[in-house]
Amino acid sequence: AQKITQTQPGMFVQEKEAVTLDCTYDTSDQSYGLFWYKQPSSGEMIFLIYQGSYDEQNATEGRYSLNFQKARKSANLVISASQLGDSAMYFCAMREPSGAGSYQLTFGKGTKLSVIP
Amino acid sequence: GAGVSQSPRYKVAKRGQDVALRCDPISGHVSLFWYQQALGQGPEFLTYFQNEAQLDKSGLPSDRFFAERPEGSVSTLKIQRTQQEDSAVYLCASSPRTRQGSSGSRRRETQYFGPGTRLLVL
Numbered sequence: 001a002q003k004i005t006q007t008q009p010g011m012f013v014q015e016k017e018a019v020t021l022d023c024t025y026d027t028s029d030q031s032y033g034l035f036w037y038k039q040p041s042s043g044e045m046i047f048l049i050y051q052g053s054y055d056e057q058n059a060t061e062g063r064y065s066l067n068f069q070k071a072r073k074s075a076n077l078v079i080s081a082s083q084l085g086d087s088a089m090y091f092c093a094m095r096e097p098s099g100a101g102s103y104q105l106t107f108g109k110g111t112k113l114s115v116i117p
Numbered sequence: 118g119a120g121v122s123q124s125p126r127y128k129v130a131k132r133g134q135d136v137a138l139r140c141d142p143i144s145g146h147v148s149l150f151w152y153q154q155a156l157g158q159g160p161e162f163l164t165y166f167q168n169e170a171q172l173d174k175s176g177l178p179s180d181r182f183f184a185e186r187p188e189g190s191v192s193t194l195k196i197q198r199t200q201q202e203d204s205a206v207y208l209c210a211s212s213p214r215t216r217q218g219s220s221g222s223r224r225r226e227t228q229y230f231g232p233g234t235r236l237l238v239l
Contacts, residue, residue, distance in 0.1 A: 033226050045230035102173035107159030
């Protein structure tokens with residue numbers, strides 16, 4: 001079963017506008033972490049923002065904020081004031097304990113964001 | 118400060134050839150992960166090290182894949198007798214966090230990725 005679902009394969013946003021990228025997750029654990037990463041065409045995965053399952057406030061990092069709705073199991077990324085350099089793939093990921101004892105990340109399929117001048 | 122580095126950045130191999138991919142994690146990071154990213158997909162977990170101990174190799178797709186981290190810093194992912202389906206980007210990530218106990222802090226939880234090695238098997 002898909003643990004991380006990103007339903008938007010591609011999104012367009014006008015420069016300087018805000019955009020929301022959707023992410024829903026599935027877990028039965030109480031302790032977990034949610035991440036968003038940006039992957040430009042060059043290929044590196046750039047960490048954007050983290051939300052712990054016990055965090056009561058939504059995480060914010062500069063122009064990025066995470067809209068965490070625990071009951072709905074959603075963790076949407078909001079990018080304010082989009083810039084041309086924001087054009088990239090965006091991946092939502094979840095960290096949860098595994099049976100083998102590690103805590104690897106499980107990624108969604110990604111959303112390709114294109115910022116239009 | 119230096120981030121995670123990987124080498125080579127690109128590798129072309131003939132089917133059946135052995136390859137070795139190197140990862141230099143961030144200094145002092147205890148945990149090291151390898152992921153495989155197929156074209157158009159998100160990364161998928163391969164294996165995890167805490168210091169020199171390989172604690173989880175459940176994601177390795179076959180016994181042709183082998184990883185080591187003998188001194189608890191640099192790691193090597195080796196693929197023997199490469200096949201065309203091994204063509205992918207191989208990403209290494211490191212994190213300060215250890216396996217035991219819960220954390221919750223952004224600094225300890227975050228995995229920092231290297232630029233990846235793009236492997237093409239012909």
